Amino acid sequence: MHGPGWPVARSGEVIGLLGGSFDPAHAGHAHVTREALRLFGLDRVWWLVSPGNPLKKQGPAPLDRRLARAREVMDHPRAEVTALETALGTRYTADTIRALQRRYPGVRFVWLMGADNLASLHLWDDWQEIVNRVPVGVLARPGQRISARMSPAARLFARARLRGGAVRGLGRMPPPAWAFVNIPMRADNSSALRAAGEWTVSVPA
Numbered sequence: 001m002h003g004p005g006w007p008v009a010r011s012g013e014v015i016g017l018l019g020g021s022f023d024p025a026h027a028g029h030a031h032v033t034r035e036a037l038r039l040f041g042l043d044r045v046w047w048l049v050s051p052g053n054p055l056k057k058q059g060p061a062p063l064d065r066r067l068a069r070a071r072e073v074m075d076h077p078r079a080e081v082t083a084l085e086t087a088l089g090t091r092y093t094a095d096t097i098r099a100l101q102r103r104y105p106g107v108r109f110v111w112l113m114g115a116d117n118l119a120s121l122h123l124w125d126d127w128q129e130i131v132n133r134v135p136v137g138v139l140a141r142p143g144q145r146i147s148a149r150m151s152p153a154a155r156l157f158a159r160a161r162l163r164g165g166a167v168r169g170l171g172r173m174p175p176p177a178w179a180f181v182n183i184p185m186r187a188d189n190s191s192a193l194r195a196a197g198e199w200t201v202s203v204p205a
């Protein structure tokens with residue numbers, strides 16, 4: 001029983017999880033989502049719009065405002081914008097994954113991230129548990145390919161990396177399993193949008 005407002009997923013489905021503050025969401029996030037659906041063989045992607053990033057000192061814009069913007073940006077039949085971390089009462093990725101696996105038994109989750117996040121994954125709370133709990137799909141972003149591939153996480157889990165055609169079956173591989181893919185990237189950047197004063201949404205904040 002998931003209740004009103006909880007996304008529906010059936011046992012055996014492969015769901016990609018894209019977490020972040022989305023402050024603000026932009027076309028680059030939507031582009032990464034579409035590429036993840038295509039490259040990793042996912043059934044759907046859920047955006048996890050976080051209440052706040054524990055690694056950032058300054059808090060993001062109000063959650064309702066970020067959710068509204070994200071739903072404007074991400075218009076795809078197999079993608080859903082959620083505030084699941086707020087509903088679950090979790091702030092750290094490892095806690096969120098544990099909670100989702102309890103609530104959705106039989107669903108296969110894949111954690112999605114940009115290459116910049118792989119480069120700093122070793123700073124995350126319980127980061128090794130994340131990789132040991134769910135497959136991880138890494139999508140390259142400009143300027144981060146080398147640092148990501150040489151990161152502590154990439155080195156420690158080097159033998160778990162999938163290559164070539166195996167990447168398509170990432171979500172059905174037992175963890176630890178991860179894949180690094182290069183995709184045509186957009187230059188959209190949340191920090192730049194905030195600095196330029198382009199943080200807008202068509203509903204009242």
